[in-house]
Amino acid sequence: xxxxxxxxxxxxxxxxxxxxxxxxxxxxxxxxxxxxxxxxxxxxxxxxxxxxxxxxxxxxxxxxxxxxxxxxxxxxxxxxxxxxxxxxxxxxxxxxxxxxxxxxxxxxxxxxxxxxxxxxxxxxxxxxxxxxxxxxxxxxxxxxxxxxxxxxxxxxxxxxxxxxxxxxxxxxxxxxx
Amino acid sequence: xxxxxxxxxxxxxxxxxxxxxxxxxxxxxxxxxxxxxxxxxxxxxxxxxxxxxxxxxxxxxxxxxxxxxxxxxxxxxxxxxxxxxxxxxxxxxxxxxxxxxxxxxxxxxxxxxxxxxxxxxxxxxxxxxxxxxxxxxxxxxxxxxxxxxxxxxxxxxxxxxxxxxxxxxxxxxxxxxxxxxxxxxxxxxxxxxxxxxxxxxxxxxxxxxxxxxxxxxxxxxxxxxxxxxxxxxxxxxxxxxxxxxxxxxxxxxxxxxxxxxxxxxxxxxxxxxxxxxxxxxxxxxxxxxxxxxxxxxxxxxxxxxxxxxxxxxxxxxxxxxxxxxxxxxxxxxxxxxxxxxxxxxxxxxxxxxxxxxxxxxxxxxxxxxxxxxxxxxxxxxxxxxxxxxxxxxxxxxxxxxxxxxxxxxxxxxxxxxxxxxxxxxxxxxxxxxxxxxxxxxxxxxxxxxxxxxxxxxxxxxxxxxxxxxxxx
Numbered sequence: 273x274x275x276x277x278x279x280x281x282x283x284x285x286x287x288x289x290x291x292x293x294x295x296x297x298x299x300x301x302x303x304x305x306x307x308x309x310x311x312x313x314x315x316x317x318x319x320x321x322x323x324x325x326x327x328x329x330x331x332x333x334x335x336x337x338x339x340x341x342x343x344x345x346x347x348x349x350x351x352x353x354x355x356x357x358x359x360x361x362x363x364x365x366x367x368x369x370x371x372x373x374x375x376x377x378x379x380x381x382x383x384x385x386x387x388x389x390x391x392x393x394x395x396x397x398x399x400x401x402x403x404x405x406x407x408x409x410x411x412x413x414x415x416x417x418x419x420x421x422x423x424x425x426x427x428x429x430x431x432x433x434x435x436x437x438x439x440x441x442x443x444x445x446x447x448x449x
Numbered sequence: 450x451x452x453x454x455x456x457x458x459x460x461x462x463x464x465x466x467x468x469x470x471x472x473x474x475x476x477x478x479x480x481x482x483x484x485x486x487x488x489x490x491x492x493x494x495x496x497x498x499x500x501x502x503x504x505x506x507x508x509x510x511x512x513x514x515x516x517x518x519x520x521x522x523x524x525x526x527x528x529x530x531x532x533x534x535x536x537x538x539x540x541x542x543x544x545x546x547x548x549x550x551x552x553x554x555x556x557x558x559x560x561x562x563x564x565x566x567x568x569x570x571x572x573x574x575x576x577x578x579x580x581x582x583x584x585x586x587x588x589x590x591x592x593x594x595x596x597x598x599x600x601x602x603x604x605x606x607x608x609x610x611x612x613x614x615x616x617x618x619x620x621x622x623x624x625x626x627x628x629x630x631x632x633x634x635x636x637x638x639x640x641x642x643x644x645x646x647x648x649x650x651x652x653x654x655x656x657x658x659x660x661x662x663x664x665x666x667x668x669x670x671x672x673x674x675x676x677x678x679x680x681x682x683x684x685x686x687x688x689x690x691x692x693x694x695x696x697x698x699x700x701x702x703x704x705x706x707x708x709x710x711x712x713x714x715x716x717x718x719x720x721x722x723x724x725x726x727x728x729x730x731x732x733x734x735x736x737x738x739x740x741x742x743x744x745x746x747x748x749x750x751x752x753x754x755x756x757x758x759x760x761x762x763x764x765x766x767x768x769x770x771x772x773x774x775x776x777x778x779x780x781x782x783x784x785x786x787x788x789x790x791x792x793x794x795x796x797x798x799x800x801x802x803x804x805x806x807x808x809x810x811x812x813x814x815x816x817x818x819x820x821x822x823x824x825x826x827x828x829x830x831x832x833x834x835x836x837x838x839x840x841x842x843x844x845x846x847x848x849x850x851x852x853x854x855x856x857x858x859x860x861x862x863x864x865x866x867x868x869x870x871x872x873x874x875x876x877x878x879x880x881x882x883x884x885x886x887x888x889x890x891x892x893x894x895x896x897x898x899x900x901x902x903x904x905x906x907x908x909x910x911x912x913x914x915x916x917x918x919x920x921x
Binding site for chain 1: 488
C-alpha cells in the first residue's frame with residue numbers, strides 16, 4: 273500500500289505542478305478508490321481522466337527542443353506509465369524476476385525510436401520542417417511508434433512451448449495401476 | 450499459438466489509438482508521445498510475458514486416487530500443478546470422452562508459485578470399460594498485469610484402466626449361488642474326475658456291474674442280485690472362448706457386444722468355478738490368440754483380470770451389421786492380398802495354405818489341440834460375424850476332438866438399433882444378416898454344436914440354463 277501511496281503522491285505532485293487546482297486531483301481519487309477496492313477498471317478510468325486533464329492544461333513540447341521534451345517526459349509521461357503499472361499490477365505487489373532480454377530489447381527499441389525521432393526530421397534537405405507543422409511531428413511519432421512497437425505486439429512471438437517438447441512432457445506422472 | 454490480448458489489454462490499446470487520434474485532432478504532440486510511451490510499455494510487457502512462458506518449468510501431476518476403477522462408479526482425480534516461477538493460470542482438465550464429470554472443480558484459476566502449487570480434486574464416472582488415455586491438459590497462462598493470455602496444452606500422459614461394472618461382478622456371484630450347475634452322464638475325457646455322491650436307486654444286476662456296487666441286503670431279501678445306483682458328479686474342465694474381433698467391439702449406442710460377452714463370460718466362469726469345474730479362458734481377435742489360461746492351472750482371479758483387460762470398444766457411426774465382403778464379390782486382388790498377408794499375422798508365422806487358418810478362432814482351437822486335453826466343455830462367446838468360414842471349420846474341428854461345444858451368440862441389431870430408427874432399407878439389411886446368421890447356426894447345430902442366442906437384456910440365466918440342459 274505504501275508503494276501505491278508513493279505513486280499517487282508522485283502523480284499528485286505532477287498534476288499540481290501542471291495546475292494547482294484541487295479539482296484536477298479527482299481522477300487521482302478514482303485511482304485511489306480503484307486501489308482500495310481492487311477495481312482495475314476504476315483505476316484505468318481515473319488514469320484516463322488524469323491523462324486528459326494533463327494534456328489540457330499542459331502545452332505540447334516542441335520536438336526540436338530536447339530539454340522541453342525531456343521535462344515533459346519526466347513530469348508527465350513517466351508518472352503516467354508508473355501509475356498505469358501500479359493500477360494493473362496484482363496485489364500485493366511483488367518484485368518480479370525481470371527477464372534480461374525483454375529489458376534490453378525495450379531499451380534498444382526506445383533508444384532507436386528517440387534517435388530516429390530527433391535526427392531524421394533534422395535532415396532539412398528532404399524537405400521536412402518540424403517547426404512548421406505539428407501534424408507532421410505527430411505523424412512521425414505515430415509512425416515510429418507503430419514501426420518499432422507494432423511488430424512486437426502483433427508478431428507471433430517466440431516458439432510455442434506446447435508444440436515443442438514442452439515442460440509438461442518432462443513430467444509424465446501416471447500413478448494408476 | 451501466440452499470446453492474445455485480454456479485455457484490459459484491448460482497452461489499453463484502444464486508449465493508445467484514442468491518444469493518437471486526439472493528438473491529430475488537437476495538434477498535441479504530448480498526446481502522441483504519451484501514446485508511444487504506453488505502446489512501449491505494452492511491448493515490454495508482452496516480451497516479458499513471452500520470456501516467462503518460455504523459461505517457466507511447469508510440473509503437472511495427474512493422479513487417479515482409486516487403485517481399482519470400475520465402470521459406472523465414480524473415481525477421483527487429483528490434479529496438481531507446480532512451477533519454479535510465480536505465474537497466474539487457468540487450468541482446464543478434460544477427461545476422456547466416455548467419462549462424465551461428477552463433482553469437484555475440473556477447471557481451476559489461480560497463481561502457481563514455487564512454494565504454493567495449484568491443485569484440485571474432482572471425480573468422474575467412466576461409462577465404458579477398457580484402457581483410456583486422458584487428453585492433453587488445457588492451460589491458459591495469464592500475464593501478471595492481465596494484459597495478455599497464452600494458451601497451451603500439456604500431456605501428463607495419464608492412463609486409466611476401467612474394469613467392468615461392480616454390478617456385473619455382483620450379478621455373477623449371485624448367479625453362482627442361485628444356479629446349481631452340474632455335469633452328469635458320460636464324458637469323453639480320459640481323465641474325467643467322477644465323484645460318487647448320493648444314493649439313487651436299486652436295480653437288477655447287469656453283467657459288468659462292479660462287485661462293490663451290489664446291494665447285499667437286497668440280495669438276501671429278494672434272493673436275486675441287485676445293484677446300487679449312485680448319482681455321479683463329474684468335474685468337467687470348461688474353456689471359455691471370447692471373441693474380441695472388431696464386430697464384437699463395435700458400439701453405436703451405449704453397449705458393445707464385447708461388454709456383454711465379458712459379463713456373460715464372468716458369470717459362466719464364476720458359476721462353473723463355484724460348482725467345482727476348472728475354468729480356463731481363451732480370448733482371440735481376428736488373427737491371433739490374445740490370452741490363454743489353462744483350466745485347473747489358473748485361479749478365477751486370473752480369468753476375471755484377463756477379462757477386464759479385453760480391448761476397448763470401438764465407436765461406429767451407424768448400424769454396422771456383418772462385413773459386406775462376405776456377401777458380394779471380392780475386390781480384385783483382395784483375396785490374393787489377404788492370402789499372402791494372412792500367414793504373417795499368425796503367431797509363429799507357420800505355413801498356412803488358406804485364409805481360414807489364419808483366423809483368431811482357428812488359432813484358438815489349434816492352441817487347445819496342442820496344449821489341452823480332449824473332451825472339454827467349450828463355451829464360445831461370439832457374434833459369428835467375423836471370419837465365418839473359419840468359425841465353421843474350427844468348431845467342427847473341436848467337435849471332432851470330442852469337445853462339447855456351446856456357442857453363445859449375440860445378434861448385432863438389438864445392440865445398435867432403436868426401434869424408432871428403423872427404415873425400410875435398414876430393415877432389409879437386418880433381415881439379410883439374420884438369414885445369413887440363421888444359415889450358419891443351422892449348420893453349426895447340424896454339426897453337433899449347441900447354440901444359445903442372446904439379446905442385450907440377457908443377464909446370464911438363459912446361458913446357465915442352456916448349459917445345464919447340455920448334460921441332461
